[in-house]
Amino acid sequence: MIIGQISDLHIKAGGKLSYRVVDTAGAAVGGASVGVKLISATLRSISNHQGKADAQGVYGCPLGRTSPSGVEVRVARADGSGAATHTLQVPPGTRGL
Numbered sequence: 001m002i003i004g005q006i007s008d009l010h011i012k013a014g015g016k017l018s019y020r021v022v023d024t025a026g027a028a029v030g031g032a033s034v035g036v037k038l039i040s041a042t043l044r045s046i047s048n049h050q051g052k053a054d055a056q057g058v059y060g061c062p063l064g065r066t067s068p069s070g071v072e073v074r075v076a077r078a079d080g081s082g083a084a085t086h087t088l089q090v091p092p093g094t095r096g097l
Contacts, residue, residue, distance in 0.1 A: 007019065020058050041069035
């Protein structure tokens with residue numbers, strides 16, 4: 001089964017991004033391999049984070065002081081299979097993320 005889903009996505013400026021990795025049936029995928037690319041157009045920079053989701057499928061990474069203009073999330077099973085990438089655009093002028 002492909003784990004092409006993320007749920008419970010939260011982004012907070014100056015805080016962190018967190019989300020839950022789930023399979024197509026909505027079940028949490030503990031230990032999933034994850035990668036997050038944070039893109040900041042205002043700072044013209046890219047920040048990469050990689051790791052593993054916890055037993056409940058939750059992964060989080062720190063954000064900088066400004067909200068990202070875009071976020072790319074990659075999820076896969078612990079063995080790398082079933083990979084999917086999701087690109088999220090943050091609307092220009094968004095505040096208080």
